[in-house]
Amino acid sequence: MPEMHLFEYAVIRVMPRVDREEFLNVGVIVYCRSQGFLQTKFALNEPRLRAFSAELDMQELADRLSAFERICAGRAQGGTIGKLPIAERFRWLTATRSTVVQTSPVHPGLCVDAGETLARLFAQLVL
Numbered sequence: 001m002p003e004m005h006l007f008e009y010a011v012i013r014v015m016p017r018v019d020r021e022e023f024l025n026v027g028v029i030v031y032c033r034s035q036g037f038l039q040t041k042f043a044l045n046e047p048r049l050r051a052f053s054a055e056l057d058m059q060e061l062a063d064r065l066s067a068f069e070r071i072c073a074g075r076a077q078g079g080t081i082g083k084l085p086i087a088e089r090f091r092w093l094t095a096t097r098s099t100v101v102q103t104s105p106v107h108p109g110l111c112v113d114a115g116e117t118l119a120r121l122f123a124q125l126v127l
Helices: 046-052 058-073 076-082 086-093 114-125
Strands: 005-014 024-032 037-042 101-103 107-111
Touching (some): 005 058, 037 058, 037 086, 046 058, 058 086, 107 114
Antiparallel strands (some): 005 024
16 A cells, blocks of 8 residues: 555635635645645636636736745745745645635645645646
8 A cells, every 4th residue: 555645735716805705716735744745736717717707817816826836836936935944835825814815724635646636636626
């Protein structure tokens, strides 16, 4: 039996009007400490998002989600937050916030390969 690793994930959501608490899933972020893994995957389905809210600035959304990627990658390209240890970066990215881009609560699980788990969760929860 392959070795199982604890992982945590959150769904990345676009919530155009925080007061209404309506959202669309646009991405997933996965953290697996034992594999040194922190990555996100997202997709902006513009027609679907526009149908949900015509006021959304698609370039701003893309920029915000790209910041998630840079922070996950770490190093200087992720700015001040990108220089933090991997666990702290995940906690910062999944912290509760009242903005257009938010994350779900963090969920745990077990996996063999965190990269494959990210792809599976993305397919199930976003596509």
